[in-house]
Amino acid sequence: xxxxxxxxxxxxxxxxxxxxxxxxxxxxxxxxxxxxxxxxxxxxxxxxxxxxxxxxxxxxxxxxxxxxxxxxxxxxxxxxxxxxxxxxxxxxxxxxxxxxxxxxxxxxxxxxxxxxxxxxxxxxxxxxxxxxxxxxxxxxxxxxxxxxxxxxxxxxxxxxxxxxxxxxxxxxxxxxxxxxxxxxxxxxxxxxxxxxxxxxxxxxxxxxxxxxxxxxxxxxxxxxxxxxxxxxxxxxxxxxxxxxxxxxxxxxxxxxxxxxxxxxxxxxxxxxxxxxxxxxxxxxxxxxxxxxxxxxxxxxxxxxxxxxxxxxxxxxxxxxxxxxxxxxxxxxxxxxxxxxxxxxxxxxxxxxxxxxxxxxxxxxxxxxxxxxxxxxxxxxxxxxxxxxxxxxxxxxxxxxxxxxx
Numbered sequence: 489x490x491x492x493x494x495x496x497x498x499x500x501x502x503x504x505x506x507x508x509x510x511x512x513x514x515x516x517x518x519x520x521x522x523x524x525x526x527x528x529x530x531x532x533x534x535x536x537x538x539x540x541x542x543x544x545x546x547x548x549x550x551x552x553x554x555x556x557x558x559x560x561x562x563x564x565x566x567x568x569x570x571x572x573x574x575x576x577x578x579x580x581x582x583x584x585x586x587x588x589x590x591x592x593x594x595x596x597x598x599x600x601x602x603x604x605x606x607x608x609x610x611x612x613x614x615x616x617x618x619x620x621x622x623x624x625x626x627x628x629x630x631x632x633x634x635x636x637x638x639x640x641x642x643x644x645x646x647x648x649x650x651x652x653x654x655x656x657x658x659x660x661x662x663x664x665x666x667x668x669x670x671x672x673x674x675x676x677x678x679x680x681x682x683x684x685x686x687x688x689x690x691x692x693x694x695x696x697x698x699x700x701x702x703x704x705x706x707x708x709x710x711x712x713x714x715x716x717x718x719x720x721x722x723x724x725x726x727x728x729x730x731x732x733x734x735x736x737x738x739x740x741x742x743x744x745x746x747x748x749x750x751x752x753x754x755x756x757x758x759x760x761x762x763x764x765x766x767x768x769x770x771x772x773x774x775x776x777x778x779x780x781x782x783x784x785x786x787x788x789x790x791x792x793x794x795x796x797x798x799x800x801x802x803x804x805x806x807x808x809x810x811x812x813x814x815x816x817x818x819x820x821x822x823x824x825x826x827x828x829x830x831x832x833x834x835x836x837x838x839x840x841x842x843x844x845x846x847x848x849x850x851x852x853x854x855x856x857x858x859x860x861x862x863x864x865x866x867x868x869x870x871x872x873x874x875x876x877x878x879x880x881x882x883x884x885x886x887x888x889x890x891x892x893x
Contacts, residue, residue, distance in 0.1 A: 489842070498869055499842045500857045505668075505700045505812070508727030509772045510858040516730045519768035523761045532560070532758045539763035546770050547736065550709055552718045557744035559737045560758035564699035564725040565593025567735035568662075570752050571721045572597050574739065575660035575693050578746035583653040584660045585645070587624040589670030589848060592662065592697055601662055604670040604848055620653045624667065625679050628805040628816060634676055642682040655690035660721070665711030668700040671847035672807060672814030672854060680715040693720040693743075699735070700812065703727035704773055704859050707783030707810030714809060727859070730769045734762035778859035785861050786810040792870035793855075800877045802828075811861065814846065815853040824851040831880035832873075839872035 489497045489511055502508065509516055523539060530537045540560070548556050561567045575584065584601070586592070592601040594608055600616035602608045609615060622645045625637035632640070649655055661683050667673040687694040696719035701711030705727055708714055712722075720743065725735035733756075773779065786809065793806045793815050804825075805816040817825040817832075829851050833843050844854040857865070 495840065497837075497840050497842050498865060498872065500855050500869055501842050501844050502727075502856045502858050503731065504844065505705055505726045505856045506729075507731050508703055508705070508859045509730045509769055509776075509778070510860040513730060513768075513772055513860070515772050516765055516768045519764045520732070520761055523764035527760045529756070529759055529761075531755060533753070537760045537763075539760050539767060540758045543758075543763045543766050546767060547738070550770070551722065551738050552710075554718070554740045555722055555738040557739055557741045559744070559752045561735045561737070561754055562733040562756050562759075563593070564697075564723065564735050565595045565598040566754065566757070567699070567723045567725060567737045568592045568598045568601065568697060569595055570737045571662070571695050571723050571739075572601070572660075573751060574721065574737070574743065574747050575695060577748065577751065578743045579659040579692060581657055581659035581692065583618045583620060583658045584662055585620050585622055585648065585653065585658060586662050587622050587641075587664075589624045589626060589667045589673065590662070590664055590697070591667075591669035592664075604667070620648060622648050624663075624670070624673065625676055626667075626671075626673050628673075628807070631822075635678070638676050638679045638682070641679060642686075645682075645686065649686075649690070655692065658690065658692045660693040660695050661687060662695040662697060664697045664699075665701045665714070666706060666809055666812055668812075669846055671816060671852040672812055674807065674809050675715070677715040677717075680712065680717040684717045687720070695719060695721040695723065697723050699723060699725045701809075703769070704779040704782050705810055705812050705856075706808075707779065707786050709779055711809065728769060729762050729765040730772075732759075732762040732765045734759065734766055773859065776860065781861075782810040782859045785857075785863075785866055786813065788863070788866050789813055789855060789857075789870070792866070793873075796870065796874045796877055799874070800881055802877065802881070808855075811855070811857055811859060813855040815855070816847060817851050817853070824849040826850040828880055829853050832876050835876035835879040836873060838879075839876050841869055841872040841876065843873075 489499045591604040592598045623641045625641040627634045627637035702724040721739045803818045819825040846854045
């Protein structure tokens, strides 16, 4: 990526995980241009255009076998609203349970499900009722092992079901396999298995928000595949098209049929050009073996981050799956250190590396390179980040010396 001044940047944000095949992959650009010369938009209630039909078939090959009924929208928020609507309609139950740190969107229903930051809610009340919040197994925040954090989170979920929202009033559990905005914290296999077991036992649904974790980002095609747990409803968007607005909600034909006809819909969902971009993206992911590349490069990147942390004596936690990595910064007392993260991010821009900040306390550096990232680019990013950390921590030491004077 180049700025208007000609400055070259290595983009490790990918548009918050959107440009999965990199910026302007030729195959995606060609598909968009070709489709734009044929049909830009045909609303799918009236026109079942070929890109939409082909995309349904292709998604059917990569989705869990039971989830073959699809609804298309434009954004992750819209698809999550559709999943929420379907969960309530299909079960006839009013309540849903979400987990601390989750981000599910900014529209009213999706914002009501979001707990990664109050900035998505402040000044927007009252939000939707019937949403109850359970702990997410954020082991580093609790200072526990992952096993201990998962045991605690499942115990608290059971207590919530016993004291706040009875199972017979609960329509669904809604969870990200890896927290996105919440700081790139993997849920863990035992946690997702525990959610699946409780959903089956109590008769409510398990909804996986794979808006950010889908399409190879975590080193598996879907984030939930790391746990062997399949959802009842899956929501995806972001990396599906390499940059155009398109999202999907996938479920079984039985569940989709439980909703009233016409209850889901929209004008632009399943846009022909966006569908063509999605088909090209799926082709590139398969042909260039980008899922395996995400797993391999993610391991190298994580190891490099840990080396930098050790070299610069940074206290914190490096975590994630595949090319969805977070580096949480803490100070010498073990408290969140958002100031240093901000300095590192800004110093990285000077080094030609684009990064984002996340986490509820804004102390997590987020790394989301394109799935096409190669060895040389990972090495270049790590060198730039090491220099940025040195600059940022050196400035912090200088500031503290000035304060003492």
